[in-house]
Amino acid sequence: MTMGFNESQSAFAAALLDPGLPLPQGITTARGVTDPLRFAVYRNNVYVGLTTALGQRFPVTKRLVGSEFFAGMARTYAADHKPATPLIIHYGDDFPDFIAAFPPAASLAYLPDVARIEVAWTRAYHAADRLPLDVAKIAAVPPERIAEMSLVPHPSAGLVRSDFPAGTIWSAHQGEAVAPVTEWRAEAVLVVRPAMHVEIRFLPPGDAAFAACLLEGTTLGTAAQKAFAAAPDFDFGSALIGLVGLGAFSAFEAFEGKLP
Template sequence: MHRLRELQRDFSRFVLQESQQLPTGVKSMGLSAEQRLAIYRNNTRLGLTAALRDSYPVVNRLVGEGFFAGLAAAYIKSYPPQSACLLAYGAHFCELISGFAAAQSLAYLADVAKLEWLWHEAYHAADARIMSAAALAQIDPAAYGRLVFKLHPSARFIASEYPIARIWANNQADDAGREYIDLRNGACCLLLYRPDRQVEIDSLDQAEYQFLRLLAVGTTLSRTVETVLTDHPDANVPILLQHCLLKGLLTDFYLADV
């Protein structure tokens, strides 16, 4: 059993190009061990590259097939799969892009990749029953400050210096490259969530973004309101909370201990 585990380890390292040392114990059977393992290595690389393209179609469109293949090869070497589920593969692609020398001229690319992965996560997130406004009516108004809300499992957030939502929308299969986008004017705060079958990308102002981010990490309503109004005195908190309800972002709540 121990020898089998070592063979599996060495096989994995060779196929994922972590090692050039051929595993011992591989029988030729018509092909040399090196030729046989090269087939596995090539098929693995192609399969993982295809999985990355499926998760990052906009990055692929922006940089082209050849450049993307280079990104994928670097990613596969730096981040070998840890699970048999390919849906989970690619979570660190934006980090790879941030440090990829040939991509430094595309300053927005890492943020676009992050947006695509958050879209991927939101799409595959669990469903949840939406909380009704009537549920809040049963709470004593004196206890409102202790409310802690739970957001929909699909809710994801990203802020960028670049108009990444417009770049993403402008590079969908049916609407590619039709709009000129000025990268100098487009900082954005975005919410991604899946209220039904489709992922929505909403642009938020800074007060709404801060409000939702605080709620998402379990901050009480009183502390959230205090923080938001300190940073954004003109924020309309009741409207912000109403928007959360209308969007179907809130799924549950509880009262925090004093």
């Protein structure tokens, strides 16, 4: 029985990432001969392409575990995770979650968060260009309207909150020599590209809680309440001006519509 085009396409894609599946029906050489060995070579090339893409997107993660371990981890991931789009730059968006559930990496509890920083970095790098919000526009908002206002995240902005010094570990591996991590503590890392270069900024606990709420679309009033709960010494004005100054937002608005 001959399969339709969609069935053939699905069978071909499934067999590419599953060595246990047979050569799909209808796949032959130019001479019309089935050749499982040639298909196996092609399958291996696909794996190599996907694992290479992961290695390029997660260089620090790869460096932390070593090339051999990373290759095995990446190949296991690729077996169950096909690219969702033709753009290979997006491949591996959920690789950090996979690492978190990958038993051989369990002893490296910080590794998924380091990988999350790398995801945020590549997203920021490829994000749409947009002018960041001008601090002067915030200063012009009437004080009585500040609490109801919400901010529009910059397309490149991302926040990674970790129970480990994931940002310090990532930063330490940006050069040939790796500086030791002297303080083992939780960190919050803001990743943003307001201009040409991706920037990594460390936020204190109150500012991190504040930023997390604002990036989710929460109003400034509600975000401030969450921030004060996380850090009683939270400084609303400094945090707001600081985050806007870093380029984390591109506009602001209120429930009734955009503010003047």
